[in-house]
Amino acid sequence: MSISNTVLPLQIRKTIFEKFNDTNVRFTNDEILELLKSNGLDSAITIDDVEQYFNQLRDAGLIRQIAQNFTTNYYKLFDVVEKMKCTSCNQEVYLGKMEPRVCPNSECKASI
Numbered sequence: 001m002s003i004s005n006t007v008l009p010l011q012i013r014k015t016i017f018e019k020f021n022d023t024n025v026r027f028t029n030d031e032i033l034e035l036l037k038s039n040g041l042d043s044a045i046t047i048d049d050v051e052q053y054f055n056q057l058r059d060a061g062l063i064r065q066i067a068q069n070f071t072t073n074y075y076k077l078f079d080v081v082e083k084m085k086c087t088s089c090n091q092e093v094y095l096g097k098m099e100p101r102v103c104p105n106s107e108c109k110a111s112i
């Protein structure tokens with residue numbers, strides 16, 4: 001799980017940026033997981049496996065939970081997501097406008 005712990009949260013951010021980057025749009029953890037699987041994520045990964053990452057994004061102030069139906073969580077963005085390049089780890093990263101300017105790569109965490 002060490003690779004997933006680093007890469008999956010970044011991929012979730014990228015998916016939100018590419019598909020749901022609108023503060024009026026509601027999206028779910030299920031939709032994002034399906035999009036990630038259609039992009040090659042291991043199909044064995046379950047909604048329970050990614051729950052911790054959505055909780056991280058919620059705690060970071062990127063998304064807010066607006067409803068829940070069993071394991072399906074409905075979210076909206078607090079503010080639009082911006083794509084930027086971290087000059088420390090050289091990765092393209094995605095941060096909400098209201099989030100601290102800190103690289104979301106858990107192995108980097110440099111100021112951006």
Ligand SMILES: [Zn+2]
Pocket residue numbers: 086087088089090091103104105108109110
């Ligand atoms: Zn970085």
